Amino acid sequence: MAGLPYIVGNWKMNGTRAMLNEARAIDRAAARFPKVQVGVAPPATLLYRVRDAVELIGVGGQDCHAKDSGAFTGDVSAPMLKDAGADFTIVGHSERREYHGESDADVKAKAEAALSAGLAVILCVGETESQRDAGDAEAVVGAQLEGSCPKADGAPEKLSVAYEPVWAIGTGRVPSIEDVAAMHASIRGKLVELYGEGGGEVRILYGGSVKAENAAELLAVPEVGGALVGGASLTAESFLAIVGAAASLGE
Numbered sequence: 708m709a710g711l712p713y714i715v716g717n718w719k720m721n722g723t724r725a726m727l728n729e730a731r732a733i734d735r736a737a738a739r740f741p742k743v744q745v746g747v748a749p750p751a752t753l754l755y756r757v758r759d760a761v762e763l764i765g766v767g768g769q770d771c772h773a774k775d776s777g778a779f780t781g782d783v784s785a786p787m788l789k790d791a792g793a794d795f796t797i798v799g800h801s802e803r804r805e806y807h808g809e810s811d812a813d814v815k816a817k818a819e820a821a822l823s824a825g826l827a828v829i830l831c832v833g834e835t836e837s838q839r840d841a842g843d844a845e846a847v848v849g850a851q852l853e854g855s856c857p858k859a860d861g862a863p864e865k866l867s868v869a870y871e872p873v874w875a876i877g878t879g880r881v882p883s884i885e886d887v888a889a890m891h892a893s894i895r896g897k898l899v900e901l902y903g904e905g906g907g908e909v910r911i912l913y914g915g916s917v918k919a920e921n922a923a924e925l926l927a928v929p930e931v932g933g934a935l936v937g938g939a940s941l942t943a944e945s946f947l948a949i950v951g952a953a954a955s956l957g958e
């Protein structure tokens with residue numbers, strides 16, 4: 708697996724202009740961690756402002772529509788994210804899949820729209836607790852990848868996959884290191900099946916209750932190429948502790 712560890716903060720529906728100070732602090736500190744790739748995904752209302760406030764870190768959307776423009780009230784398209792200065796967008800987050808009824812086909816169309824607009828993509832997959840308890844976690848995630856991985860130009864080079872067990876998001880619970888390793892190995896196998904050699908280079912992030920206290924252990928797991936961080940990305944201090952953990956692994 709190539710590339711620097713990639714630590715991305717997903718602010719979700721949090722943040723007003725006061726968060727610009729956190730973005731600036733993250734950006735200033737990023738200079739101390741040149742061996743870590745850092746990004747933040749603020750709410751769409753702040754994207755342009757965060758872009759202007761930072762120099763080193765990447766900035767991204769949390770979702771995009773599959774169409775470039777049209778009568779879709781409340782939605783934001785991939786070209787609009789690009790125009791606002793985004794480098795990447797998240798697609799297929801479980802909160803989009805659950806609360807907005809997004810299917811694998813929807814996620815695939817969004818990912819393809821994002822790549823066509825010149826954005827990198829972080830595509831989220833993950834099983835629910837009942838699916839894991841039933842022993843179906845790897846099959847569920849494999850099927851999500853088959854259904855939602857993009858085929859457009861830019862895939863797989865500009866694609867990252869984020870494995871986020873739904874039951875670990877915002878709960879303080881994390882899978883065992885063995886389960887994380889097994890799932891990431893399984894995701895790698897599926898990416899190679901889907902993309903051939905290029906699938907071996909896709910970064911696979913772990914997400915779900917990543918904090919300073921568990922980041923080093925999670926990031927050291929084979930095939931974990933970074934983290935998608937929710938709650939702990941909302942202050943520069945807690946987010947930078949995770950970035951620091953990623954940096955210290957490379958030393």
Ligand SMILES: O=C[C@H](O)COP(=O)(O)O
Nearest residue numbers: 717876877915916937938
């Ligand atoms: O996108 C981020 C994930 O949903 C993880 O959120 P969390 O770190 O608050 O558990």
